[in-house]
Amino acid sequence: MTDKPYTVLVLCTGNSCRSQMAEVLLNHDLAGRVRALSAGTRPQPRVADGAIAALRQAGLDTDGLHPKDIDTMMNEDIDLVVTVCDNAREACPVFPKPIPAIHLPFHDPHGEPLESFLAVRDDIRTRLVAAVRDHLGLPVEA
Numbered sequence: 001m002t003d004k005p006y007t008v009l010v011l012c013t014g015n016s017c018r019s020q021m022a023e024v025l026l027n028h029d030l031a032g033r034v035r036a037l038s039a040g041t042r043p044q045p046r047v048a049d050g051a052i053a054a055l056r057q058a059g060l061d062t063d064g065l066h067p068k069d070i071d072t073m074m075n076e077d078i079d080l081v082v083t084v085c086d087n088a089r090e091a092c093p094v095f096p097k098p099i100p101a102i103h104l105p106f107h108d109p110h111g112e113p114l115e116s117f118l119a120v121r122d123d124i125r126t127r128l129v130a131a132v133r134d135h136l137g138l139p140v141e142a
Contacts, residue, residue: 005035006136009086010128013087015040015067017048017117018106022084024060024123029129033138037076041087043067050109050117058121080135082128102135104128 008026013020019038024026026036047065055062085108106123109116133140 004031005030005075006138007077008034008080008082008132008136009073009076009078010036010038010082010084011041011070012083012085013041014044014110015069016044016046017051017110018084018108018120018124020047020065020067021051021055021117022128024055024062024065025121025125025129026132028060029125030133032137034107034132034136037068037073037078039068039073039115040068041070048110048117050112050114051121053114054117054121057118060117077116080132082132084128100135102131104131119128 009021010022013036017092019040023036023038026034030036044067047062047067052062052065069109078099081099083101084106086105104127106120106128107116109120132138
């Protein structure tokens with residue numbers, strides 16, 4: 001284990017829902033071992049209300065969440081890129097140095113009821129957190 005946490009960038013198109021939820025979940029569930037960031041290839045003006053509500057229902061902090069453009073991440077020292085939608089995978093930029101990437105698509109609940117956001121949140125927590133932990137070789141904590 002290194003002294004500093006791994007930096008994981010979660011990338012999607014609008015950076016208003018799935019990637020935001022993934023950022024918060026990774027930072028919470030892998031706290032101290034992973035520093036998660038998120039960005040979009042075409043960021044929306046704001047984070048989806050359903051994503052905020054789903055995170056808050058799980059007792060997670062949503063302060064300061066806002067969509068960010070992928071261009072603002074180019075100088076970050078990123079250890080892993082995770083794309084969570086097909087558009088982001090196709091539009092994923094070329095970073096200054098090669099960075100390992102994994103693609104895990106999730107349903108886009110935009111415009112759907114809160115239950116859809118809750119289901120996507122839980123799916124991200126189950127599949128994406130485990131995939132990042134496995135990819136980085138982090139042990140499962142009891």
